[in-house]
Amino acid sequence: MANPSFPHLRSFRLAVLALSLLASSTVWAQKAQQQAASAPFPPANGGHVIAEIQVIPRPAGTADDRYKHVDAAIAVIQSSGLRYEVHGLGTVVEGPPEKIWPLLQAVHQATLDAGAERTLSIIKVSSGSQPGGPRVDDLVRKFRQ
Template sequence: MAHPSFSRSSRFRLSILSLSLLACSAARAQQAPPQAPAAVASAAPGLHMIAEIQVVPRPAGTADDRYRHVDAAIAVIQASGLRYEVHGMGTVVEGPPEKVWPLLQAVHHATLEAGAERTLSIIKVSSSAQAGGPRVDDLVRKFRK
């Protein structure tokens, strides 16, 4: 049921806006991806990124292997050579942005390649404009037993 504070015309305008945004997103996705400027790409080494990814494939696995599609995503992270921590609701990865960004895409696609009909990835990213930046250990050390 719609929220009572939204009138029928407001809901209609929001629906039209949502459809317009969806159409723009689809059109943009069909275009070639933009290339990073050379100056930005050469400045990336030394920068550090922390990312958390949660994949939600449908189905999550098969009758024989309940989490097969999720496990395929984690295997891609394990093979990356980057530092990572698997948690119950997602996996945290850290490293240089030029390695983390492609890894996030590969993790998303791994679920589909493993046989999922569809997948949703929820990604959180933290980075700094300065070299270095916090590490996962820096952020959670005082909370670990």
């Protein structure tokens, strides 16, 4: 028996695949970065944060640019100056918490500013209580060749 069809999963799959594309535009990145700079976040204790964000805008893009909204989110991360890796199911970024927290907000907002009707962001954050904190390289070094 064939599996039932779930049309809403098509948009989800497109958004997930779109995260692996690199953005070519920085218009939304600059606007979101300005918004992030004025975000009211408490001062950090000098730690280090690893965050992974997956944005799922609806729609993922436009007829002319299938991944326009996702690309805008990735452009914000690219312009942040922080270390990042784009993966198939999200983008990992690391740095000081006072830069990471506003960046996550700016990434989410960039999809809406790019024209998405709505967006869902799935965020995972890891930090330590001691200065230095976790690093992506420390966590995955033995698995990379």
